Amino acid sequence: MTLPQRTALFSFVLPVILISITYYLSWQGGHVELCNPFIDGCEAITATGVYYPAAYVFRGLMVAFVSFALWWYCAAAWLNSINSAGIKSWVRHLVIIAMGASVLGVASISVMGENMVPPKEHREIWRFHSITAILFFLITSLCQILMALRMHQLRDQLDYPRWSVPVKVVLATAQLLTLITLIVLVVTDRETSEIVQIVEWWLAAFICVFFLTGFWDWKNFRLTRLERLSPSEKHQEANV
Incomplete structure (x- = not known):
């Protein structure tokens, strides 16, 4: 298993386990x-990590x-490796x-704990957490949508399972539709806390699954030359 593969797997498994x-x-x-x-939107993700001892685990x-950030670095290196001219500037900026x-996600989690209770007396902390969390979800979703578009454009050049890019496109489409639905509800003043919380859970799921798809994309991609093949991988390549 390569380092990029471990990063993709870790980016999915760790949030699922911790939440x-x-x-x-x-x-x-x-x-x-x-x-x-x-389905019910009965609780926000944040609500699971306010009180101790859950808050200690939530900070994990x-x-x-950090793994998400490394995933993006791996994605940029992967795209760069298939083109001697390097990746496009807009993709580099996207990454x-x-x-x-x-980083905003880290900042959002760093203030979590019983220091936020009661909410009325700690509005500044809640506001900081909410703004940074919303920006994380919004920016990450938009970046994944654009990354899926770029991978779709390069689908004939990439070394990856043929089902991977269509799955990314589906995930990106789902994120886009979810965001558009939320925006429409907000503009028409029909959103409720339950709807916002449902959107939050689904966006988190889409984001993590998108990261996981890199596990299969990067089977033959190594981040550095120092990253060696495992004995089993050497054996497999010898038999090809």
Whole structure:
């Protein structure tokens, strides 16, 4: 397994595990309802990480955001490796912006904890968390949409499973439709906290699955020349 593959896998597995644990701990503590937030919108992702001990686990997501940033670096290096002229400038800027969004995610998580309770007395902390979290979701979703578009343009040049780019396009389309739906509801003043929370959960899921697709894309891609083949991979290449 290559370093880029580990990054893609880690970017999916870690958030799923941490959110599951924090949800369970918060439910056990009586702070959230036990439901399906993807359908009911009964709880926000943030609600699972306010109270201790769940808040301690929730802060582990800062590591996941670092992994997201590394994923974008791997994606840029991968695209650059297939073209001697290098990647387009707008793609390079896209990657930098996406990595900046990951930094916003770290900032959003860093203030989480019981120091936010009660909300009325800590509005500045909640405002900071909300703004940075919204910017992370919005920027990352838009960057993934544009990255899917670029990979679709290069589909005949990339070394990847043929199903990978169509899956990315589907995920990007789902993110775009979700964002458009939310914008329409906000403009028409029909959004509710439940709808916003449902959107938040689904966007988080789409983002993580998008990152996971890199696991199959980067099977033969190595980030550095120092990254060696494992014995099993050497054996497989010898038999080709």
